[in-house]
Amino acid sequence: MSHADNAANAAPDLDTLSRYLKTSETATSRRIPPLEKWHPTEVATMDMHIKANGEWWHEGRKIERPALVSLFASILGKEVDDEGADRYYLKTPVQKLYIRVDDAPLYIQDVGVVMEDGVQWLEFTSSTEDVFRLNDAHLITLRARDNDAVQPYILVRHNLEALIARSVFYHLIELGDLVEKAGQTVLLLDSGGVRYEIGMPAD
Structure with a gap:
């Protein structure tokens, strides 16, 4: 199944994601969670865009709350696809959400x-x-x-x-x-x- 096919089965929601993080240990301590130990079954593409100047945008709007951006950054990961290109994602135990990054995340x-x-x-x-x-x-x-x-x-x-x-x-x-x-x-x-x-x- 392609990432596009998976995306149809797992519609990511910014509020749901932020609520999940706020109830986790990461929210209070900003510990970087063990992403390598999480193997979510839901995979989707999220309309999240990290610009070269460090700004995070969601659905065409800049995320203005630094604390929220910091929270999302704590679950940020990277992999390399079959063609050698970097792919970035946000990961929770239940979802892996691919996002767009202009340069370094x-x-x-x-x-x-x-x-x-x-x-x-x-x-x-x-x-x-x-x-x-x-x-x-x-x-x-x-x-x-x-x-x-x-x-x-x-x-x-x-x-x-x-x-x-x-x-x-x-x-x-x-x-x-x-x-x-x-x-x-x-x-x-x-x-x-x-x-x-x-x-x-x-x-």
């Missing part, structure tokens, strides 16, 4: 320096309340998009990446060091006692 809006036991960490905050530090599990990469513009991304969770806002990346440049290495400009960032090299993507 998450968006980094702030970065700061945190000192802990004399060690400097770079701590990021997303528009959907994810807070994490630059480390081996959360690496930054630069990638060229279809318009040849190079943009910075960082791995957040569940194989989900976040686009780093331009202003945030400029701040990272101020916090780090730009050096020439093998004829290429490389950004060096210190976090958790480790020096990370951020280089331009290969041609």
Whole structure:
């Protein structure tokens, strides 16, 4: 059965989805639930659209409540189809709802320096309340998009990446060091006692 066929059997409803989440543990603690342990039988396509600037839209209208967006982001997942394309979805124990994403599904809006036991960490905050530090599990990469513009991304969770806002990346440049290495400009960032090299993507 195709996703389109399944969609006819499971009409997603934004209010029903939000009510389900609000009664779950996720609503009060914003813990990221174990999506990999959920195997819903209802599969559908939902008119949800995450724009490149981090805005979430439903049925042509922007979702204005940050708390609701944050809640939906906690059940966001990604898979790769047979053609190698990324597919994004919202998942509950009973439904898997495919949605549309323009670029990265998450968006980094702030970065700061945190000192802990004399060690400097770079701590990021997303528009959907994810807070994490630059480390081996959360690496930054630069990638060229279809318009040849190079943009910075960082791995957040569940194989989900976040686009780093331009202003945030400029701040990272101020916090780090730009050096020439093998004829290429490389950004060096210190976090958790480790020096990370951020280089331009290969041609």
